[in-house]
Amino acid sequence: MRILLLLILSFSSIAFATEDVIDFESKKQEELYRVLVKELRCPKCQNQNIADSNAVVAKDMRVKTVELVKQGKNKQEVVDYMVDRYGQFAHYQPPLNSATLLLWVVPIGFMLLALLLLSRRSINKEDGLSVAPVVEEDDELKALLEEANVDVKQQKGNS
Amino acid sequence: MNKKILVTATPLLFFIVLLMFLLKGLFSDPKERDSALIGKSMPSFELPDLMNEKVIHSETTLKGEAVLLNVWGTWCITCKYELPYLTKLRQEYDVKIVGLYYDQNHAPEFGQYADIPSIRVEVVDMTNRLGNPYLYNILDLDRTLSLNLGVTGAPETFLIDKNGIVRAHHMGDVNERVWRDKLAPIWNEMN
Numbered sequence: 001m002r003i004l005l006l007l008i009l010s011f012s013s014i015a016f017a018t019e020d021v022i023d024f025e026s027k028k029q030e031e032l033y034r035v036l037v038k039e040l041r042c043p044k045c046q047n048q049n050i051a052d053s054n055a056v057v058a059k060d061m062r063v064k065t066v067e068l069v070k071q072g073k074n075k076q077e078v079v080d081y082m083v084d085r086y087g088q089f090a091h092y093q094p095p096l097n098s099a100t101l102l103l104w105v106v107p108i109g110f111m112l113l114a115l116l117l118l119s120r121r122s123i124n125k126e127d128g129l130s131v132a133p134v135v136e137e138d139d140e141l142k143a144l145l146e147e148a149n150v151d152v153k154q155q156k157g158n159s
Numbered sequence: 160m161n162k163k164i165l166v167t168a169t170p171l172l173f174f175i176v177l178l179m180f181l182l183k184g185l186f187s188d189p190k191e192r193d194s195a196l197i198g199k200s201m202p203s204f205e206l207p208d209l210m211n212e213k214v215i216h217s218e219t220t221l222k223g224e225a226v227l228l229n230v231w232g233t234w235c236i237t238c239k240y241e242l243p244y245l246t247k248l249r250q251e252y253d254v255k256i257v258g259l260y261y262d263q264n265h266a267p268e269f270g271q272y273a274d275i276p277s278i279r280v281e282v283v284d285m286t287n288r289l290g291n292p293y294l295y296n297i298l299d300l301d302r303t304l305s306l307n308l309g310v311t312g313a314p315e316t317f318l319i320d321k322n323g324i325v326r327a328h329h330m331g332d333v334n335e336r337v338w339r340d341k342l343a344p345i346w347n348e349m350n
Contacts, residue, residue, distance in 0.1 A: 043192065044311040056263050057311045060302050063268055085309040087195040 022066055033069050036078055037062055039093065043086045061090075194328035195309055201323045202307035209260045209296035210279060216297045218323055221257065225349045227342075228317040229292070229333070230259045230305060233281040235313040239289060241332040246290030248338065254346070258296035261313045265300050273300055318342060320349045 024030040037051035042058040050058040050065070061082065068078045082090045094100045196202075201218045208214035221228070229245060231238040248254040260282070265273035275298075282296070299305050308317065311330060318327035327345045329337060 043309070055312070056302070057306075059266065059269075060306050064306060084195055085307060086311070087192055087309070089192050 025070065029069050032075060032078075033065060036065050036069070036075065039091065040065065040079070040082055041090050041092050043090055049092065192311075192330065194325075196317075196325045197328060199325055201319055201325060202304065204297075204299075204304040204307070206297050206299055206304060209258070209282065209298040212275075212298075214295075216295070221319055222323045223321055224255055225321050225346070226319050227254050227256045227346075228259055228319055229256055230261050230308075230310050230313050230315040230317075232261045232263060232313050233278065233285050234263055235261075237332045238314045239285065241314050241334070242286065242289040242292065244332075244334055244338075245292035248333075249292045252346075255294060256292045258293040259304065259308075259310075260296045260298045261302060261305055261310065262298075262300055265302075267301070275300075316342070318345055318349065 022030075022033070024033065034051075038049050040050045040061060042048045042050050042053040042055055042061070044055040044057045045053050048058075050061045064081075065078055068081060073081070079091050088094065088099075094103065096104055201221060203218045205215055205217050208216060227245075227248070229241075231241070245256055249256050260278070262273045262278065264271055286293070297304070302310075308325075309328070314332050316327075316329045316333050317325055320326050326349055327342055329341060331337070333342065
């Protein structure tokens, strides 16, 4: 079991092993580059960032990212540069607009709905409304049981 | 009673919505992307002709007439299947087709250089065999124009109107279905 786990872990690291060695002027620029290549999405691939992809377009985007970062562009400027060319698809963090509104609103809506239902339920219990039918059913049940007892006695008497 | 219907109907409703969502996914093309360039003008560029590096093309070369810009390469297998149909478009519908040659191997930052003379030989050989739809080919060796156009690979096709505005962007090959359903309506509107 341990060996299996070790194997799985050693394979998973391969996906993150494509790191290029680039000389940046400052540590800050290098950090920005690392963040950007993880957040920018390869437009050719189904679901990979440009750091993990070896597609030609992902390489080109990495090269361009280096160039832009070295020019002193900030994160938003580089993201905008790619989004202007490859569309919103190229960025893993969708902004709030008419197309993505549902993504943001639906989870919040669900939570509010759940809260509403929960609070309604507890109010009902406090009113004691849900207790009343149980008593009625109890009476019915008693009547049924008595009837059944009579039946059993009768059957015993017959046999 | 109403409450009971609501309680039974909610999971069913939820299921139907989920079913429709998944059904839609079944028939959608995962490679389909909204192009960011539609309605914008062609990015500016200055690139040599594939066959003669002394001839320089720029965005002004493309202006004046509507063109179909086809991103391709001899290494790309789908492009091979596209050549005869594009040739037919040129001959039968008089579509002006310009090639943007996309080379995969050229990457100076990784020490890889494209062999231009052998690309020329391959291009001549392939277009002789399968048809030559191109008026001329622009050589985008370091893929800067391709990046500016939002090209993700080859083949890809753009329709550019006479004012140099990008009107359509198609990823994948152009065949009869794609031309009829997607590109021809825009092409006819442009001309």
